[in-house]
Amino acid sequence: MTLLLIVVPLLGALAAFLAPSDRVRPWVVAFVAALHTALTLVVVGTNRSDVFHSSWLSLDALGRLALPVMSILFLICAAYSVGYLHVRANRPNRVFCTALLGFLAMTTLVALAQHLTIVWMGMEATTLTTAVLLYFNQNRRSLEATWKYLMICSVGIALALLGTLFLAYGALLGLGEPTLLFSDLIRGAARLPAPWVRTAFVFLLVGYGTKMGLAPMHTWKPDAYGEAPGVVGALLAGGLTTAAFLALLRVYRIVDAAGQGRFARDLLVLFGIVSMATAATFMVAQRDFKRLLAYSSVEHMGILVLGIGIGGAGIFAALLHVINNAFGKAVLFLAAGNIHRAFKSKRLEDVTGALRRVPLSAALFVAGFFAITGSPPFGPFVSELSVLLAAIGRHRYVIGALYLFLLAVVFIGMGSTVFAVVQGNPPEDPAGTGFRDSASKTVPIFAALGLVLLMGIWIPAPVSALLHDAARFLGGS
Amino acid sequence: MPPIADSILIVLLLMNFFILGTANLRAAIRAVAAQGLLLSVLPLFVESHPTFRLVALVVTTAAIKGVVIPALLLKALRDVHIRHEVEPYLGFVPSLFLCATGTALALLFADHLPLAPAERASLFVPASLATLLAGFLVLTTRRKAISQVTGYLVLENGIYVFGLLLYQAMVVEVGVLLDLLVGIFVMGIVLNHIQREFSSVDTERLSRLRE
Numbered sequence: 001m002t003l004l005l006i007v008v009p010l011l012g013a014l015a016a017f018l019a020p021s022d023r024v025r026p027w028v029v030a031f032v033a034a035l036h037t038a039l040t041l042v043v044v045g046t047n048r049s050d051v052f053h054s055s056w057l058s059l060d061a062l063g064r065l066a067l068p069v070m071s072i073l074f075l076i077c078a079a080y081s082v083g084y085l086h087v088r089a090n091r092p093n094r095v096f097c098t099a100l101l102g103f104l105a106m107t108t109l110v111a112l113a114q115h116l117t118i119v120w121m122g123m124e125a126t127t128l129t130t131a132v133l134l135y136f137n138q139n140r141r142s143l144e145a146t147w148k149y150l151m152i153c154s155v156g157i158a159l160a161l162l163g164t165l166f167l168a169y170g171a172l173l174g175l176g177e178p179t180l181l182f183s184d185l186i187r188g189a190a191r192l193p194a195p196w197v198r199t200a201f202v203f204l205l206v207g208y209g210t211k212m213g214l215a216p217m218h219t220w221k222p223d224a225y226g227e228a229p230g231v232v233g234a235l236l237a238g239g240l241t242t243a244a245f246l247a248l249l250r251v252y253r254i255v256d257a258a259g260q261g262r263f264a265r266d267l268l269v270l271f272g273i274v275s276m277a278t279a280a281t282f283m284v285a286q287r288d289f290k291r292l293l294a295y296s297s298v299e300h301m302g303i304l305v306l307g308i309g310i311g312g313a314g315i316f317a318a319l320l321h322v323i324n325n326a327f328g329k330a331v332l333f334l335a336a337g338n339i340h341r342a343f344k345s346k347r348l349e350d351v352t353g354a355l356r357r358v359p360l361s362a363a364l365f366v367a368g369f370f371a372i373t374g375s376p377p378f379g380p381f382v383s384e385l386s387v388l389l390a391a392i393g394r395h396r397y398v399i400g401a402l403y404l405f406l407l408a409v410v411f412i413g414m415g416s417t418v419f420a421v422v423q424g425n426p427p428e429d430p431a432g433t434g435f436r437d438s439a440s441k442t443v444p445i446f447a448a449l450g451l452v453l454l455m456g457i458w459i460p461a462p463v464s465a466l467l468h469d470a471a472r473f474l475g476g477s
Numbered sequence: 478m479p480p481i482a483d484s485i486l487i488v489l490l491l492m493n494f495f496i497l498g499t500a501n502l503r504a505a506i507r508a509v510a511a512q513g514l515l516l517s518v519l520p521l522f523v524e525s526h527p528t529f530r531l532v533a534l535v536v537t538t539a540a541i542k543g544v545v546i547p548a549l550l551l552k553a554l555r556d557v558h559i560r561h562e563v564e565p566y567l568g569f570v571p572s573l574f575l576c577a578t579g580t581a582l583a584l585l586f587a588d589h590l591p592l593a594p595a596e597r598a599s600l601f602v603p604a605s606l607a608t609l610l611a612g613f614l615v616l617t618t619r620r621k622a623i624s625q626v627t628g629y630l631v632l633e634n635g636i637y638v639f640g641l642l643l644y645q646a647m648v649v650e651v652g653v654l655l656d657l658l659v660g661i662f663v664m665g666i667v668l669n670h671i672q673r674e675f676s677s678v679d680t681e682r683l684s685r686l687r688e
Contacts, residue, residue, distance in 0.1 A: 128661065154655070162605075
């Protein structure tokens with residue numbers, strides 16, 4: 001049953017590749033996405049037992065939380081891409097649709113993997129599929145963005161492999177065999193030699209941190225998110241980053257069990273604050289609204305690792321933020337994609353008055369801005385506040401103050417760009433971009449916004465249970 | 478570890494300096510190919526039983542790292558008329574100095590890591606770290622895409638060396654997936670040049686060139 005979660009999207013990718021017409025393919029993607037979400041909900045809903053499982057693929061508490069998030073996010077993006085690819089009918093979409101489903105299969109693989117090598121292989125394969133997605137527009141700028149992404153992330157993925165090997169060598173010394181199964185590593189964690197565990201964690205943090213887009217390894221993000229279609233941006237900022245964070249959390253759990261939790265948390269706090277500060281710096285006076293979203297993603301990756309770094313209640317807060325970030329980013333990127341289409345530009349010089357030209361998309365963009373910056377009543381308000389409270393609860397007052405200050409800077413910086421986009425009068429449009437709001441391109445965004453709102457008003461009991469399980473799994477409360 | 482493995486690793490380290498110091502792109506690619514061939518025989522000194530896996534590992538490593546990828550790079554170099562100068566951001570002397578410092582630090586750092594008794598005297602860990610660092614230096618200080626790819630190959634070689642310490646665990650082979658990325662890089666370089674010449678890579682425009 002669990003294996004079907006990977007097989008279905010792979011078969012779907014094959015079907016999309018073989019499908020004869022550009023019109024049919026997006027529907028194949030949407031159908032497979034719906035099937036995947038249904039399967040995920042069934043698997044997560046029923047298979048609630050074993051924390052320890054010796055097989056290479058199974059759902060642990062973290063997977064049970066992350067997989068539904070990634071699957072539902074993919075479903076929203078797939079639904080959106082039906083309308084989107086209809087607008088872009090002049091471009092052949094065979095490779096794009098195949099890569100979309102390949103991406104789904106590989107992120108699922110990461111969520112299910114109980115073996116560090118499998119995690120790594122999944123992350124490597126997502127790098128490849130994402131490169132194809134980024135290159136969709138096939139012009140010079142997208143080639144440059146793809147190159148930058150591929151180069152930086154390949155180095156990241158290579159460092160992550162070396163970190164994985166270091167951990168295996170530690171296991172060879174401590175346990176007598178170079179195992180990379182999580183269950184073995186956790187069971188024998190006390191016997192892993194500390195120097196290897198620490199070195200491995202540094203390499204794995206930098207490696208998977210590159211894929212998450214933590215500063216200072218974030219430099220591919222603004223270009224990639226700026227040039228990619230909005231739907232790809234949403235999948236990267238909500239899905240790929242979640243998968244990379246999941247990989248990092250699994251490593252953190254081993255390191256924590258090996259008695260190096262303090263070391264790991266200090267590093268995570270450092271990367272968290274540096275990421276937020278870098279993002280805040282570049283978000284103030286940002287003239288390109290898609291790059292703005294890329295920096296916002298860097299900021300939120302910072303919040304995620306900061307929450308884990310603070311520990312205790314911060315772990316729960318960070319996990320809650322995974323959900324909020326995924327759907328909040330979907331709202332922002334998809335709405336920004338619509339605005340980009342309607343103006344054929346993503347620079348503030350050309351884009352004003354989006355509320356008049358594409359009122360629904362612009363309203364969603366503003367709502368997404370308020371949501372992601374932590375305004376009530378949206379979900380991120382709860383998770384971002386929880387990170388702050390956790391910092392205070394653990395007596396990390398300086399960290400808490402810095403965090404609050406950076407959130408405020410981001411709010412002001414991001415707000416000025418967002419309102420410049422939506423307010424005012426749209427420029428003359430003699431040629432006519434022809435793009436206006438339509439149901440197929442706004443309903444999926446409303447769905448994502450609904451989820452973000454729901455998480456802010458009332459966290460459903462099953463979701464709350466999943467969150468608590470996952471937090472306990474990581475040694476939090 | 479037999480002393481011969483250590484000698485190979487020392488040659489590997491010296492080649493890092495050559496790759497970093499040469500101004501000729503073609504020579505750098507050839508040196509990376511030589512590094513690949515050298516590394517491919519290294520497993521023979523780690524594992525003495527001639528199993529099928531051992532032979533397969535030696536042959537595929539030699540083929541991929543020593544022949545196929547360098548040939549692809551040289552072909553790309555020829556086909557798309559890239560000039561052969563390296564064009565570094567950072568001068569040769571400072572980068573060699575950094576590489577030397579890095580190698581020394583790698584030796585010091587590796588000294589602090591606990592090793593299995595058999596490997597205590599061998600150079601595997603410091604050679605791996607130093608090669609990784611040399612690759613990273615090439616990658617970050619060179620302007621041309623193709624030199625960046627050579628840097629990535631050196632970095633990969635560093636990982637391969639460490640992977641050999643875990644020969645039993647079958648993780649060395651996973652590194653082949655990194656070569657897949659290199660293949661994509663070469664494709665990227667070629668695409669980039671096609672694009673520069675046609676200002677778009679629409680296959681429609683390219684198909685006009687068919688006979």
